[in-house]
Amino acid sequence: MTDQSLILAAGQKRKQPQDFSKASNSTRNTKRAKHIEARTILTQASDKALNQNGTLDVSGFVKAREFEIKAMEESMGASKRSLSSRAFQQVPNELRRRTASHNVKKVPKKLRKRAAREMKEDNTPPMISRRRKATAHMRLRLQTVDRLQKMHAQAKKKRAEAREQKGDRSKPEKGVTTAVHIRPLKKNVLSKPEQPAAKFRKRQKHKSWLPTHVYHAKRAHMTEPKHPLWRFAIPLRPMEKSFRKTHRAGSLRGCVAWDTSYMSTIGVGGVEASLLGLLRGLGVDEGAISSNQMAKWRAGTRSWHGWVRERDGERRWISEVDIVWCVQEGSPTASEDPSTTIEKKKRRLFVRVHPSAFLQLWTETLKIAKMQRPSVTVEDLRFEIGTIQLTGPGSTEALLAALQPVTKTSETPTVNACAETWTSLGLVTNPSTLPQNAVLGFNVSDPRLRYPPRTVKPPASDSANDDLLQVLAEWPPDKVKIPQSIFDRTARLTASRLLPSQKAINRRKGEALPGDFPSPAPTDPQIPVLLVASRSPICGSQGSWTLYLPWKCVLPVWYHIMHYPLSTGGNPRFGCLEEKRQIAFEQGLPWFPGDYPGTPAGWEWELKERAERNADWEKRPKGKRIAWESLELGKTKKGEIGLGSACDWSYLLNSAPDPASASQAIANEPTTTEEPANPARNTRENSKGAEGIETLPRPIHQVPLDQAVRLLANPKHIPPTSHDTTTVSLTLLSRGHPVTCARIYRLPTSIPTLRSQWLALAASILYPPKRTHTTPIDTSNRTSTSDNKILASLPRNESHPLRTQHIAFSLLHPRETATDGPLQPGSPAYPCVPDAEDLIGFVTTGNYDLGLGKGSAIGNIALAKVVPSQQQQQPQQPSTKTVTKDDDSSTTDGKGEATRREIAGLETKMGKKMVSRLCVVRDAGQTVGRLAKWELV
DSSP: OTTOOEESSTTSOOOOOOOTTTSOOSHHHHHHHHHHHHHOOOEEOGGGGBOTTSOBOHHHHHHHHHHHHHHHHHHHHHHHHHHSOOGGGGSOGGGOOTTTTTOGGGSOGGGHHHHHHHHHHTTOOOOOGGGSOOOHHHHHHHHHHHHHHHHHHHHHHHHHHHHHHHOOOOOOOTTOOOOOOOOOOOTTSOOOOOOOOGGGSGGGSSSEEOTTHHHHHTTEEEOOTTSOBTTEEOEEEESSOOHHHHHHHHHTSSOEEEEOTTSEEEEEEEEHHHHHHHHHHTTOOHHHHHOGGGHHHHHTSBEEEEEEEOSSTTOOEEEEEEEEEOOOOSOOOTTSOHHHHHHHSEEEEEEEEOGGGHHHHHHHHHHHHTTOSSOOEEEEOTTTEEEEEEESTTHHHHHHHHOOBOOOOSSOOSOOHHHHHHHTOTTOOOGGGSOTTEEEEEEEOOGGGGOSOOOOOOOOSTTHHHHHHHHHHHOGGGGOOSOOGGGOHHHHHHHHHTOOOHHHHHHHHHHSOTTOOOOOOTTSOOEEEEEEEEOOSSTTOOOEEEEEEEGGGHHHHHHHHHTOOOTTSSOOEEOOHHHHHHHHHHTTOOOTTTTOTTSHHHHHHHHHHHHHHHHHHHHSOGGGSOOGGGOBOSTTOBSOSSOTTSOOHHHHTTOOOOTTOHHHHHHTSOOOSSSOOOSOOOOHHHHSOHHHHHTOOOOOEEOOHHHHHHHHHOTTTSOOOTTEEEEEEEEESSSOOOOTTOEEEESOSSOHHHHHHHHHHHHHHHSOOOOOTTOOOOOTTOOOHHHHHHHSOOOTTOOHHHHHHHHHHHHHOGGGSTTOOSOOTTSTTSOOOOOGGGEEEEEEEEEEETTTTEEEEEEEEEGGGTOHHHHHHGGGSOOOSOOOHHHHGGGSHHHHHHHHHHHHHHHHHHOHHHHHHEEEEEOTTOOOEEEEEEEEO
């Protein structure tokens, strides 16, 4: 077959040989050419099987068909191999490694045989470490390691010689512990982090690392080295997409864990009366201090979550805090007076606060502590106590495997009731089922002795659920009179310094029997821990666990939790800052400090985010960024309200701009007669000043939930000021979802026609008309009488032409069919957004809520603009705006009276409380508003 010609198929052109040397070097072109080559089937022309006289050559014909059959089989195999995925491509994204295609050992065990077979078929040389030729960089590293080993050997030899010269001092026997020197902690002074290792020292000059920094740095996007967050290197978001995975793990199956060691802890000690006086100075509710309902909190078996405030001046709120008391030991003896004994005994408590508000709270605490008699000591425990937070159905299971209470010893002959209760919570899938803010304090063993972790088997007895219900009803930890060891600094430092090295742990695991964990030794450290079960205020939401433990003990516990095989499959997921904000958003809760711009920490966060959004806007070319000054908001309204890329509270509250910022002074000049001046047209001058923006004063003041409820319930008795704001949760009544910096309006108060349109839209959404299959089609707007007669009622057995005509008419006139719902944004009859005078707040967090299946948001509103008294009076006030042509018709006597009757009827139908909670949300840079309902959170 030397003279055979190769063609693609009969009737096709001759296949040209591909010149890969001239092809593009891009991976995509090479891969495509490879696929085309694999799919090509070589054939032979049929005229080659004929002789010169036209007779059939049987042998030549058979050889040609044999060639074609072999070519087809080879093409089928090549096409299958080229299109099929390799073994290392079957690995999930979170398990893939860059060297998986060359090293079989990098692939999971179940795929190693397949990977080895594929490498053998492709003649891919396997990578063997001992046979690998060292690169230039690798040679330098090997030489450095060799030099360091020699230096270490010489230093070790010198130390041995010096030890021999000093005399024969026998080493202590195994099992004998030496006393740990505890340096006293300085009172009323800020602490400094421990000096890091030499190889990491330069990376922590202006910030501190979390105990799990190395773990997160390999799997998450961290803060920039020169721009830390709250003086820490904090993980911001995972490397992989995790929005839906976090939602499932936090609410449906699995759990999410955060290393929250960046949260600051303040230790306060002194006489109980002085401590209560300090809490009163910080603004803790008097009911929590003196009422019988909070006796368990003062006894140390519950935790308290609330707000603290400044003592002097305007007494503005600072931040949310968690306060935990230490359990008071025992009870007074018969010879002692109980009242005097309790007053003289010193007690301790922890105050856990967000790092952004730590310095302000520290200053206030020191100032109030110096006023107390007897005196109160304040300690900075930021780098002594770390915390881990978990949420999700598998959070209790993961913690049960990691925290094994210490068994009975000579020092602790009895088992703590908290430890017994903790081991009986194996069936708990939601921490909210436990008593609210329950506290459990006990000592645990080193979790590295039980690594790798094994799945905890739930109780198999039939009475396990009944036993759990009995424990939850009685709750034995309430009767405990043993102080938690974590409040003792000696116990914390002893556990941290007695932690054995990983080499010693591996040696003990090697000495144990196969399949068994090492037996406990008397020298094993007892790690003091404190567990707090928090309950979400939203009914049905998942609660959370907060674990307090010594700073150096965070990493061993963290690895045990992350590698624990859950009974529902998979492992716990680690969370970053964005996941923490996402979980709070899905539960309808605000996140501190981002959703509290009325606090100093929240205002600082808002200015930081504002500068970043403004910088992103400036980077875009003019043709691809929003022109705030040309935004059409309906009627004669033009231009964005306030700064487009910010929550402009200065514009809302009509506060004076910062005189240091010349750009804002220029922007505040009035440009039109119809609308107020827009303080941010977002020109170059407006966003030039990150420095000018950072110096803006805080124009608003945060009001907590309980105080906001009282203000709205009785606004005449406690009138809110114009600068008071509170946090609300927004739920859209229609499609779409708001984003950050969206504008929140109340229903129009100065234009009755526009108010009636929004009320009618809300009524159509909240109370849709009942529709049946026999409902006739609305034909009121049709012009042709014949069309009305034909299309008004069509039975099922109607002729085909009439049904075709009906379908065509419904497609051309979709708004006139019976299946229409409420007005959709973009339709001509959709109401325009309210005026700037009806602006009441801004959205700080907005997204699509996977739990609700609709858009929702967290925002802040000005209380002075939503109180019932003002809201009822404002619709009757005459409008100060220039009356337009469209609004003039609604102000006449006849139509105006009809509009007022329509508004009164709609408000009566929906209820005044519902109407007072309705609002309109419009994204910044958009012209369409959407109805939403707000609730205080």
